[in-house]
Amino acid sequence: MSTAAAPVRQLDARTVGELRDAAEELLAEFGTSATSPELLARVREVATGFSAALRHHCRPVDTADGLFVLRGLPVDDAAAGPTPTSWATAGDSGAVHDIVLLLLATAMGNPLAWEGQQDGRFVHNIVPSPGHEHAQTGASSTVLLSPHTEDAFHPGRAHLLMLGCMRNPDGIATTAASIRRTRLADPDVELLTRPVLPILPDDAYEAAQGYTAEAPPAVPALFAAEDGLTLRYDPAYTPLTDADPAYRAAYDRLSDELARVSVAVSLDPGEVLVVDNDLVVHGRVPFRARYDGTDRWLKRASVRVPGRRTRPAAEAGEHGYGQAALEAHAS
Ligand SMILES: O=C(O)CCC(=O)C(=O)O
Numbered sequence: 532m533s534t535a536a537a538p539v540r541q542l543d544a545r546t547v548g549e550l551r552d553a554a555e556e557l558l559a560e561f562g563t564s565a566t567s568p569e570l571l572a573r574v575r576e577v578a579t580g581f582s583a584a585l586r587h588h589c590r591p592v593d594t595a596d597g598l599f600v601l602r603g604l605p606v607d608d609a610a611a612g613p614t615p616t617s618w619a620t621a622g623d624s625g626a627v628h629d630i631v632l633l634l635l636a637t638a639m640g641n642p643l644a645w646e647g648q649q650d651g652r653f654v655h656n657i658v659p660s661p662g663h664e665h666a667q668t669g670a671s672s673t674v675l676l677s678p679h680t681e682d683a684f685h686p687g688r689a690h691l692l693m694l695g696c697m698r699n700p701d702g703i704a705t706t707a708a709s710i711r712r713t714r715l716a717d718p719d720v721e722l723l724t725r726p727v728l729p730i731l732p733d734d735a736y737e738a739a740q741g742y743t744a745e746a747p748p749a750v751p752a753l754f755a756a757e758d759g760l761t762l763r764y765d766p767a768y769t770p771l772t773d774a775d776p777a778y779r780a781a782y783d784r785l786s787d788e789l790a791r792v793s794v795a796v797s798l799d800p801g802e803v804l805v806v807d808n809d810l811v812v813h814g815r816v817p818f819r820a821r822y823d824g825t826d827r828w829l830k831r832a833s834v835r836v837p838g839r840r841t842r843p844a845a846e847a848g849e850h851g852y853g854q855a856a857l858e859a860h861a862s
């Protein structure tokens with residue numbers, strides 16, 4: 532693992548003020564960050580009126596790293612209150628930051644929520660939770676959260692994943708590995724662009740895991756898009772033992788390459804990591820949870836970017852295990 536710095540987009544005081552004022556006004560108007568159609572509509576209105584400077588900071592990922600960090604937003608640690616012990620009890624904790632993230636997400640594309648995850652909220656709280664220490668979900672701590680494409684099982688998954696840091700006192704890193712930094716032999720790419728194995732729903736989706744109406748579709752791990760390779764990768768939920776040895780060996784070499792190019796990004800409060808979910812797999816290093824109100828706390832948003840051509844056309848026919856992706860705005 533290297534710790535090469537991620538590209539940083541530094542927000543100036545004026546842009547930060549623009550974003551903060553907008554978020555505070557919206558919070559005053561609605562009294563909550565829980566999303567109603569009315570709040571989402573106002574968020575879109577406000578984001579459409581953003582300054583050119585702010586919109587420029589929200590431009591697409593533009594390096595082979597497949598990610599960037601927005602820096603400069605303030606987090607008042609005392610005002611944020613204690614870190615919630617689970618998403619379910621988080622409620623409106625840090626609500627103004629939910630709205631900031633939603634505004635940024637809307638400037639980048641169309642925010643996305645899931646009926647079956649965190650009560651359908653558009654901004655998730657990622658905190659370590661008692662009893663989930665060993666899970667392969669954002670609620671874990673003790674275990675390595677292994678590299679994955681977010682919501683890899685679903686054709687409606689995000690194009691961009693945003694992680695906004697509320698607090699991270701022990702400097703626990705998110706890991707990120709870009710397919711555009713890997714070196715793979717042509718025969719491996721050829722094998723891995725074939726639809727051989729399915730990717731099953733992860734543990735954040737109980738209902739989807741019970742879906743039996745149709746068989747899981749086989750999907751390719753790699754896709755040759757116009758501007759280079761993209762990937763859809765979640766080995767923890769891929770039944771690799773069902774593939775032949777040649778495919779497994781190629782998949783292992785992909786995993787090795789992703790590990791080789793992986794970077795560790797330790798977010799400070801106020802920083803927002805934006806990851807291109809078609810180029811980059813992300814994870815998190817293990818850590819010991821404190822459970823005393825000072826734990827690591829991230830806010831997460833997912834974004835669809837209309838008109839992107841980074842995925843195979845065949846995805847349109849997938850059933851998505853009965854899970855519905857909810858988009859904030861009609862596209
Ligand atoms: O905790 C992190 O840094 C990343 C967790 C994660 O995989 C996610 O929130 O999707």
Ligand SMILES: [Fe+2]
Pocket residue numbers: 679680681813
């Ligand atoms: Fe994730």
